[in-house]
Amino acid sequence: MKKYRQKPYVVPPWIHKAVQVLRPVERVPVSKWAEANRVLPDSNSIPGPWRNSVTPYLVEIMDAFSDEMVEEIIFVKPTQVGGTSAMENMLASAIAQDPAPAMCVYPSDDLAERTVESKLDPMIKSCKILAAKYRINDSKKLALKFTDMVVYLTGANSPADLASTNIRYLFMDEVDKFPGASKKEADPVSLAKERTKTFFNRKIFMASTPTLKTGHIWKAKEAADVEKHYFVPCPHCGAFIELKFAQIKWPSKEDVPESADRAEMATYVCQECGCVITDQDKGKMLAAGRWKPVRQKTQHPKSVAFWMNTLYSPFTRFSDIAREFMRSKDDPELLHNFANSWLAEPWEDTKLKTNAEMVMERQTETPEWTLPPWTKLVTGGIDVQENCLYWTIRAWGDYMTSQNISHGQALSVGEVERIMNTELTMPNGEKVMVNLALMDSGDQTEDVYEFCALNSDWALPCKGTTTMLSHYRLSTVNKAGSRANGMTLVLVDGGKYKDQIAARMRKENGTGAWMVYQGCDLDYAEQVTAEHKITERSGGKEVQRWVLKTSHADNHYLDCEVYAAAAADVLGVRNLYLQNRVEENAQEVKKRADPKPDTRPQEENWIKDNDNWI
Structure with missing residues (x-):
């Protein structure tokens, strides 16, 4: 009997392509995706490929967006620490890896439009994966369309837009600048959250510099299941410490009269060992830092709040913070801004505090x-x-x-x-x-x-x-x-x-x-x-x-x-x-008019004082 050799089966190209399309995409955490794909525009302080090493404290915040157990992420922050960039990385990662309807809410429609022009549009065009999905001709100013999702953008001052469509991803930036509730409408944060109710796997991210204890971001932080602060190791004793403004020290006014000179000499003193920490130490400390819970309500938190102040910023020196405090401390309005924008703390006027x-x-x-x-x-x-x-x-x-x-x-x-x-x-x-x-x-x-x-x-x-x-x-x-x-x-x-x-x-x-x-x-x-x-x-x-x-x-x-x-x-x-002054003035006038003591009998005084009685 003649034996036939079986020819190997060759998969047709069209089937191979179909399998590749149907194969589940391996999803990576937001921080890894950003490092592999995100390119910061020239307008950024550090343009070029995204590097987690520059702001290592953002890694866990971004990766919380990839955690299936976490539903809501709250970031209480000072200005200029990369919070908005972290939010953009989350949005970009969602578009690329797990598309679904999304909404970005800003304090106003004007700011939303400017953000599209200055940040989102350049981010999309500079990333090959996002650019390939972007349907630029079908998009509008405040509705960016991709092959498999739409990103809506709106201002918190437009209640109708906040309540117009169902979304899975909700991003809210600078929520403490949102307007409050009106007589006809709930507050913008509540309205926006209502849009996510139909998705069991929804994700909500809100970030802001705090203003008051009654502001949106601080109330969200207080209500979160867990609150985390960033701790860094002291380069001298190795103890993990939380950077606090009270530990920034500078010479006294008696030793160094000029405030600018005192600020330039500011350093951080470790609260554990008392050793001096300088700006040169900060980079390694941040890289080795970690987020630690300071308050936790449940074992499996669905809402996570992250809080940090500007002492952690790699772009800000300790002397900058000292200088700003010296400039602000005697002006309530400037001190208000320092507490919010630098210390990421809500403002409280202590002049009327009583106990x-x-x-x-x-x-x-x-x-x-x-x-x-x-x-x-x-x-x-x-x-x-x-x-x-x-x-x-x-x-x-x-x-x-x-x-x-x-x-x-x-x-x-x-x-x-x-x-x-x-x-x-x-x-x-x-x-x-x-x-x-x-x-x-x-x-x-x-x-x-x-x-x-x-x-x-x-x-x-x-x-x-x-x-x-x-x-x-x-x-x-x-x-x-x-x-x-x-x-x-x-x-x-x-x-x-x-x-x-x-x-x-x-x-x-x-x-x-x-x-x-x-x-x-x-x-x-x-x-x-x-x-x-x-x-x-x-x-x-x-x-x-x-x-x-x-x-x-x-x-x-x-x-x-x-x-x-x-x-x-x-x-x-x-x-x-004023009664005292009137009486004193009357007596003075009387003394000047009649400086000699009156020695007349009392009866004669009475007659003189009442000589018009007849």
Whole structure:
């Protein structure tokens, strides 16, 4: 039998091509993809092929985008550390390796358009893989089309665009510059996130320099499942340390008078061993650095927050940071920018910070229910609650000097009436009572009006408002048929008076200070400092307001002190010091007019002073 040799089967070229197309593409982490494919344009500070060694702290942030377990990545950063470039690498990697609908959100439409022209378009054209997929003729300014996906770009000021299409990838840059929520729409961050709900494998990246604790990026950081900081090894002791601004040291002003010279001599002092670290050490430290969790809620986090300050930037020297601080420290606006853009920390104005310990330090040697010798006015404040009333009594002197005389909680208006009509004794024995007390009419309004009408010699109703330029304004009760109709109503801007109280509380005891009696209780101290002033963004603007430090804290005594201060204003407390000057001037004029002592009998003096009585 004749044997036939079987010819080897040759795969047709078309089948080979089909198999190559159907074969799954091996995906690599974003950092490796960027190093192999990304080319930075000439406009970049370091143009040319992307190198992870330049900014090694970005590697784990980018690779979190490749982690199937991670859904949301938050990057809280200073300016100029490569955060936007990292975001662009994530987008480019998604286009090349795992295409799906994507959206990039910027603070405004104008910025989105400029970003396409200056960054995204050059990035796409300089990368062969992206350029091959780019359908430039079908693309629009804010809709870049590729063979298998679309990248939408929009501004946070366009709510309709944010809610227009479903997306898998969401990138948000400088979210703290986004406008806030409006009466008709939710905030832009929430609107944009809604677009990703239909994808179980969605990815959300948001980056920003922080502005305030109430800003989008800081709230996202606080809500993340895990928060990571970058730690680097000290070149001297090997301990992994977190670079902190407090460890940058420079000579004193006495040793080196010129601030520019002092800044140039700035170095970093290791908090573990005390050795000096210079800018020349930073490169190796960054390369050997690692991200470590400083707070973690769950074992398998879906949202990861990364935080770092400008001390880690390879483009910034320690002396640059010192110089900027010296330039900014005496100007609140510049210091605000330094805290945000250099330290990546939210801004807080500490000038109006108060605490219970500060109140206890304001105790004088005067006991409760005793008036100081400088007293010229006595006012009260009454806060009405559902089941009780809180009250306070405060003495006032020249230059807004004041002291709490007593305070407490009453169970009825009758008890408050007796308290406010209690006789107080001056050091010289003179008897005085509360000149005026303001009573909050925001709750149980009719009853308050009735009470004030019956006690009109010392009580007036008041109501809080925030729409005035002044601290208070006098209005009129308009209640036809009511005993209070036509009575004076005091409109009070509580925020302005809380500013006043907090500022004067910081003064040392003495003229112009806000003080309390000896033996003041801690409950009062805690209530009167239960609020703090925060800055929020509203309608694209920064707005300051007083809020409770904790959600369930009592602030009744603070409200009482606000009303007592407003009552003092109604009585002209700010001009009390002028009375002394008027009396002194009158005596001086009299002395000049009649320098010789009058030795006439008292009867003759009376006749002379009243010689027109006939």
